[in-house]
Amino acid sequence: MSTRIVLVRHAQSVLPRLGEPDDDQRPLAPAGLAAAEALVDRLAAYAPAAVLSSPLLRAVQTVRPAADALGLAVTTWPSLREWESGLVPSADWETPYAYSWAHPGFAHGAGESLDAVTVRAGKALARMGEEYPDATVLVGSHGTFLTRALIASGQWADWEFCRAMPMPAIYEVTV
Template identity: 80%
Template sequence: MTTRIVLVRHAQSVPPPFGVPDDDRRPLTPAGVEAAKSLAERLVAYEPAAVLSSPQLRAVQTVTPAADALGLAVTTWPELREWESGLLPSADWEDRYARSWAHPGTAHGAGESLDALTSRAGKALARMAGEYPDVTVLVGSHGTFLTRALIAAGCRMDWAFCRALPMPAVYEIMR
């Protein structure tokens, strides 16, 4: 049995304000909403049996047009949410993320390490394969989660790949 998992990084979202924890209700920008609508036809062509998403609004908004076109509900799974880094949004976020990628076992404060995120992503992929055998599942998520899910699936990925991911981006995993 093989499950095709189509991972979708959310479209362009409103940037988080510096110095405060990220907001799960942070939406797509108007350009992001249009990109999600434009992406729907491509995602529908995969003929998914289910549409899953991170509970964070920007991910849900990205896969909703495809789900609507398919007549499917978007089901949120908390384990699909973005990396809980423990880092507040800041002007030097890229340097801080690069250091985290260089030391993936390190956690910041109450946040999770990148290794922990990889484990969480791997368990989510296994759950999808168990609950949706022999079908395609469409998954709305985030850049760091998507990259660490690819790592959990055996792909060699790094910070440069993660940083260069477009919004939106689409990748397939077979489980």
Template identity: 80%
Template sequence: MPTRIVLVRHAQSVPPRLGAPDYDQRPLTAAGLAAAESLVSRLVGFSPVAVLSSPQSRAVQTVAPTAAALGLAVTTWPELREWESGLLPSADWETRYAYSWAHPGLAHGAGESLDALTVRAGKALARMADEHPGATVLVGSHGTFASRALIAAGRHADWESCRAMPMPAIYEVSTS
């Protein structure tokens, strides 16, 4: 029986500081916190047996209200973190990301390539299936991670769909 994985891209977060490394504790905005609360009834309807998340605060904060409503803890997995692009936040980030999507094997400095992120996402999906066979798992995540997880699950995602992804967004994949 397949495992159903409900990927939730985090709600609106405080923007990263331009020219400085992004930081894991970057939180949701007030609007993002309200959006996370508004997701509860929809996400509870999936009846997840576990709530997993990237360790980055904005992802945890997005699924925490649902976990609380279900009486579940949010368990963080480092492999669910956002793409470690090797790029500093900048005003021209969209151009740099588009280039990376066009060249997914390219790694910037010490960062990971999008191909490597797809492998990491695929391994995370497989781990979820191993640990929760036949169940539903709720996952707090990020836009680029979710896009590459969709690819790892055999679904379509590209730069345009990643760029257009709302905050928050919900995607379902099944794995066996």
């Protein structure tokens, strides 16, 4: 038995406030809302049995239009949330991110390491396989989480891959 998991990176969101902790309720920008609507036919074509999402608003808003079109609820799983980096948004965000990718076992302050995100992502993928055998699951989440999920599933990805990931983006894995 196998489960097809369709990973969707959220569409363009409102930018975080620099120097302040990120906001879990940060929504999609108007262009992101339009992009989420434009994804409906493409995501519905996968005929998912379930739609899961990170609890962060921007991820939910990206998959909700497809879920609504399919008559499915969006179920949030905390394990699908973005990397808890321990960093405050800054204009120089790429420097600490690049450092973390070069040293995936390193955690900034009380944040989680990228290795920990990979483990969390792998457990989430395995849970989907157990709960939705022989089905397709649509998953709304975030760039770093999705990249680490791809790694957990045995695919290759690195910092440049993550950094270049568009908003939205769609990837498939099978467990």
